[in-house]
Amino acid sequence: MSERFERPERFERPERLERSERFERSERSDLGVRAAELDASDELAKLRAQFVLDDVVYLDGNSLGALPAAVPGRVDDVVRRQWGELRIRSWEESGWWTAPERIGDRIAPLVGAAPGQIVVGDSTSVNVFKALVGAVRLAALSSAGRNEIIVDATTFPTDGYIAASAARMTGCELRPMDPSEVPSALGPRTAAVLLNHVDYRTGRLYDLPALTSAIHDAGALAVWDLCHSAGALPVDLDRHGVDLAVGCTYKYLNGGPGSPAYFYVRADLQPRFDSPLPGWNSHADPFGMSPAYEPAPGALRGRVGTPDILSMLALEAALEVWEGVSIDSVRTKSLALTDFFLECVTAYVPQGRVESLTPSAHAERGSQVALRCADAGEVMKRLIEQDVVGDFRHPDVLRFGFTPLYVGFGDVERAARVLGETVG
Structure with a gap:
């Protein structure tokens, strides 16, 4: 359990601990402000509206991406009109073939x-x-x-x-x-x-x-x-x-x-x-x-x-979110997100509690961060209960995937903060 749950009342607390906590509060505030500033200047931030998302911090897009908002309507059309009304004609008239x-x-x-x-x-x-x-x-x-x-x-x-x-x-x-x-x-x-x-x-x-x-x-x-x-x-x-x-x-x-x-x-x-x-x-x-x-x-x-037409045409609708999006801009944001996450983890997570398995060098990093944690399975379960969703890989790896089209810097700061509170 962390100090903030075990500490005595304020008049009994050593001055050294007070300074540490003031610094911690300041650091958290600074990271939160920076996250808001980064989100405000993010040219890809507007794309989040094209996905069906809630207040959950979703960092598992490297296992299953979020649902693009255009997909349900397209699938409904494929099922009801193309299959239901046109039937076999859709192989040519709807472009199935x-x-x-x-x-x-x-x-x-x-x-x-x-x-x-x-x-x-x-x-x-x-x-x-x-x-x-x-x-x-x-x-x-x-x-x-x-x-x-x-x-x-x-x-x-x-x-x-x-x-x-x-x-x-x-x-x-x-x-x-x-x-x-x-x-x-x-x-x-x-x-x-x-x-x-x-x-x-x-x-x-x-x-x-x-x-x-x-x-x-x-x-x-x-x-x-x-x-x-x-x-x-x-x-x-x-x-x-x-x-x-x-x-x-x-x-x-x-x-x-x-x-x-x-x-x-x-x-x-x-x-x-x-x-x-x-x-x-x-x-x-x-x-x-x-x-x-x-x-x-x-x-x-x-x-x-x-061809597996139903899922294939759902994919076609999903790919529409990429119109006008540069993969280079996606990579730039991906690196910024993972950099910021690692910085926040360093600030929020007690030293020695987790270890990054993901290379720090940009040329050697994909779009996820893997953290070794002794009780990773239980930790991920507790994170998900607190609406921070990543995944667990046996025996001791927490994986967090950063999909630049819909993950923001505020998500990153919140995920690291909740992780720190969970393992502290």
Whole structure:
């Protein structure tokens, strides 16, 4: 329990403690004033009104983004009019058939890709499988003897599971390792490397340009998982020559629970991309019902089965909040939010009670802050009871995600203050 709940009455309190408390009150007041000033000058602050939010401090957008206000009405139209009235006609009249590539082109600017390289559909896991097996097949076309897949050893578990399955299916050896070890491990046997742009647990941002370059120098293909970076920071897939990439849409892109993922194949690789899941939706003549498979041209060959229209069109509506928004301005605010949060945590949380696992250097930080805390599960439960929502990762990590489109500096100051009161 903290001093402020245990201290004796004022006339019995030592002068030293009085000065400490005066300083604490002053510091809190200063941080609150600064938060208000920062919010007043924030050019993205107006976007908060485009989301369905209450007074809860919501710092879990790196798990599930908040609901954009335009989505319920759009979904109602899709269900009642497009499905309920137009029925089968909506595949053409409402644009259902072209939704995967149309929405892919809407995501493309957020990850630095030109149109025609992204399709939306399936889950992230399915797309990781397509990308990794496809990468091994592409590598085999250019160089014999490439029978090794390198995977981020700290990756989200599913990526590791998929990589292991892809290795078994393609006859490759799987080599899990820390991303920092990848450049020195690359060799003539390396076919593909699967890496996360941002570590889901710590928020560490990895050097996509340098690692992609090293992978290419070794003659291998780079596959990037963008789940914790797309919509929070610049990615620049085209600029850095990334081969294949995947990502979810329910985090910083706010597409809703289970919203379809996306799949990027660099334009010059598309004619040679051999999907391990050749479905009827990726056929050059999908309604020809031919027993022989002929892949569609371009990014369309990344499609598999019938698109999940309800969630896909909800995602399309959600992406409208990005109109006129620069990803660079989002990154600037993201860094300012996380900087301010770390400053407030230092001021409010008793020394030694938490430890930041997230790098302090901007070049190595995503849009979340992970704090190690001995009783993290119980602490997060108590924070949520006080309307500060983050999440807990076993065994001892508090995660706080900062979505610049709707999180403000006042939210940040309040979250850190409540954290300090909770663990004090």
